Amino acid sequence: MKQYDAIIIGFGKAGKTLAAELSNRGWQVAIVERSNMMYGGTCPNVACIPTKTLVHEAEVSALLHHDDFPQQANMYKQAIDRKNRLTSFLRNDNYERLSKRPNVTIYTGTGSFISADTIKVELPESEIELKGKEIFINTGATPIIPAIDGIQQSQHVYTSSALLELSVLPHHLIIIGGGYIGLEFASMYANFGSKVTILEGGNKFMPCEDRDIANSVKEVMEKKGIEIHLNARAQSIHDTNDGVTVTYSDVSDGTPYYVDGDAILIATGRKPMIEGLDLQAAGVKVDAHGAIIINDQLRTTVPHIWAMGDVKGGSQFTYLSLDDFRIIRDQLFGDKKRDIGDRDPIQYAVFIDPPLAHIGISEEEALKRGYSFKVSRLPASSIVRTRTLRQTDGMLKAIINNHNGKIMGCTLFCTDASEIINIVAMAIKTGQTSTFLRDFIFTHPSMSEGLNQLFDV
Template sequence: MSAENTAGMLDTIVIGWGKGGKTLAGTLARSGERVAMVEQSAQMYGGTCINIGCVPTKILIHEAEQAHGSDFDPQRFEAAVQRRDKLTSMMRAKNFSMLDDLESVLVLTGHATFSGPRTIKVSTETEELELSARRIIINTGSVPAQPKIEGVEIRGRVHDSTTLQHAEMPKSLIVVGGGYVGIEFASMFAQFGAKVTVLDRGERALSKEDQDIASEVQSSLVDAGVSIISSAQVTKISQDQSSATVSFELDGQAQQLEADAVLIALGRTPNTSHLGLEAAGVKVGERGEIVVDKFLATSAEGIYALGDVNGGPQFTYVSLDDHRVLANHLLGDGSRSTEDRVAVPYTIFTTPPLSRVGLSEAAAIEQGLGIKIAVKKVAEIAAMPRPKIVGDPRGVIKFVVDAHTDQILGAALMHVDSQEVINLVALAMRQKMTASSLRDQIFTHPSSTEALNEVLGQLS
């Protein structure tokens, strides 16, 4: 569809090419609607996941794992980045064509700001357009958080999770932040041969995980050569042409560390600051997130928000489920809502990966639930040869089970293939399968899944 004479013709405008937005744009277009997709960068067609997030980082992690902790070799990293770029370029082109090839979709590359209720201005390289539609969907995702620390600006030797993917391979790296992104990057760069130090402001890294699980992850990081300093309050970052220096306080004492590069990994915040939401009457929360109801509607009539930008869990698959909720609301019977979600799993791609779903033991105890715990080290699970076959028997499997109903309340799996096995556990939880029933299922051999027979057998 051409940008000419679009005034009054559009049914839906989607701002941002994230997973939920792009999928919904295609769904609505195929249903007969006239849709405009606005993406501010040609390098982001397809969204964060395929360009700078899930896919490219997992390529790099995979390539790092193939080295098995070999010495520093920047050529290996450069080769991994080239493979990363080749695949993301192919996926970006495919995502672009999936919408651009639809006759009822107008694709615009430019910055969008609201100029009024259900009206936006789009500034492209050559012109400024004003578009209106009866419905606008905001899907602009999130951006790395910028803490109030002197010298934290992303430039030179100070990076965020995006810029570090194309930086010169550092011999030494300081990671500021012991959360999921920081831990993943620490594991990856250590396996590429860098000397990595994590500065975590909490009492321990991965503070949302149970202590025994977090300790197992930390052990794998130590195996890779990562140093973790907890309770470190970073106060300043400085740099020159040859290195960067991080100043921090530890136990009341001022300390400094020097490295080739610094990664700022202190979370991500909803990307809303430049949208002009006030012009449309769209309310935001304390973190800048767009406030939505259970059907993803904002405070402004006809405007919806999908994905990271609405403050929900920052996962691509949650954004995709946002699409299902809104598509059902707009085209179906309206029966779906975000309240339907239970047992949403996640994975941290350390080596081996940590995957979790539901309640941790600590969270279950805090809620006053009567629970049973089944936990076993992977190396001690006789009926789990798969990790031993591939040469990495590290890790642990832990289940939290309701002591009265035998329902699975949560699970933490840290082992080879955990990113796959966790989906089975999550499905079992959604289908209300008891721990005993999951224990007695028939699984292929040799696999990582069959460990569930033995681990859950401890509850018999």
């Protein structure tokens, strides 16, 4: 049995960053990763980086070859090739950076708990046991596969990661699930030239957003030719000579419908990846959703075992995984004051076209809580930069406290929203009032100067 100061299960953002930090401090570290295709974790291999690469390629494709499917299909194939080269480079780079450290050992195999301080690793041709003083679980999340008749038998059903390996552009992509992942893929494939149909089981489009924002997004997506069906519960999937057919029913009245396509994306959410870890052997508890239970400092129900990233549930963002590392670093080596509550509110972005970004509370939430506030709305087309970019779709919205002028929430549905939201986040987190952004001197022409107008209320 080999002994280590730290064992990290999973080669994700938090895990690899923590490994480097512990290595710099002289700790002996073992990293256990089940797949040699996942060094670096979900983000650089099957999520953020490949999808955002293809989002950009799709926008270029739409500009150059709109309504020319053969040309766009060719561009899609090239884009997939470029994406594969990029992810391969990042994966190898992540491996090399850690493997070269003298006190870091990488085990490519499946890890599971034998006890609270011992991990069994099943390697391709052998098995080894590792003992660790501190153990960190960083195994991420995996797609939820719904119980739909025929889903396991179909040759045309894909998860988000599997679809990114498909080098042939679908003529008609059917997406089951209208959450953020589904919307991102819908926008991307529509820009590449695919016909896209979204089947969403709920009765509200983007239920977490204010209705004016959701309606604006829906209008833009439908302008791209994306069909959105609400109250649509998928009943069965079966392959045909020409592709695949989804039979679904209207939840409100039970009316059956069907839609034919040549690829189906399952985008019904993700769940913590705990299968095979044998957490019970270590005494680590999970909640009803399978998320590892943690305290505010990321310790599990066993104090020397920690959980980082998506496996602990909640918002699934790479930048939060990185902040998980910072919290653990502070707990191990700092003044032990950092915890998960310090980072609220958290900004996020959805990379549809144009992107949607948000921080803080919505108008609907502010009304429910009884706040006194004012709302500012600005059409994206009012910002001159959208004219120079020929990207005038969307709107910007802000919620401002009437009593102290503080920014309570902001939603940006416009080009460069994923960048501009960070400016708003810094204003909120440094305690600025809305006049700070109203009077700030931004470069011209830029999207950020739209904040001058948005906060001029």
